[in-house]
Amino acid sequence: MTTLYYHRGACSTSNHFALEEAGLPYQAIEVHLDRLDDPLTVKLRSLNPMAMTPVLLLEDGGILTQNAATLSYIADMAPERELMPRRGTIERARAESWLAFVASDLHPTLIEYIYPRTAKTKEGREVARALYEKRVARRLKVLEAWLTDKPFILGDRFSVIDGYALVVLNWAEPAALSLEAYPNIQAYMTRIEARPAVRRVREAEGPIVW
Ligand SMILES: N[C@@H](CCC(=O)N[C@@H](CS)C(=O)NCC(=O)O)C(=O)O
The missing domain is CATH 1.20.1050.10 (Glutathione S-transferase Yfyf (Class Pi); Chain A, domain 2)
Incomplete structure (x- = not known):
């Protein structure tokens, strides 16, 4: 299952919208980027050294960051929902x-x-x-x-x-x-x-x- 790390009110919520629209199985975990003593923040920083959300942890353990890439990827994972036009067009x-x-x-x-x-x-x-x-x-x-x-x-x-x-x-x-x-x-x-x-x-x- 794909895991989204998001910060409430931040751009990462757009990935939460996208996953929900796509109807894909996922979990969304809220992180507080400014709480440096929070183990979740420490984990996020290890996944993305830029310490930014969104971070997608993919099923194979791979990491994907940057909204332009993560949103396109989510859309392409559910082509029947037509959340982006077909590639190559x-x-x-x-x-x-x-x-x-x-x-x-x-x-x-x-x-x-x-x-x-x-x-x-x-x-x-x-x-x-x-x-x-x-x-x-x-x-x-x-x-x-x-x-x-x-x-x-x-x-x-x-x-x-x-x-x-x-x-x-x-x-x-x-x-x-x-x-x-x-x-x-x-x-x-x-x-x-x-x-x-x-x-x-x-x-x-x-x-x-x-
Ligand atoms: N270019 C990045 C920008 C991501 C970004 O700006 N994330 C903000 C939340 S909207 C963030 O994590 N900010 C924390 C920081 O700048 O330290 C993307 O598209 O994913």
């Missing part, structure tokens, strides 16, 4: 382009947007916020426009990319970032949040404390 390449957008553009920008809030001086916080406000708006506008005429990033079908995007967009809350100017994104988040598999994962993981 242009549809797959386009899906991977969106997956890269979430992993390389949206994810890092939003997470960096949270950090300036911890800057020590008021001036430091303002400078950082102004910088990140521009960067994050550029990326959110791309997604907002894309979602104008489609319920999910790949069109009519949910894919593993949507679960990842949801988790990243959830960070608007700790970033104190209003999504009011992005009605398509807000409706998109509500749509994904309502999916039965996502509800089950939310129930299993419990409330997020930012």
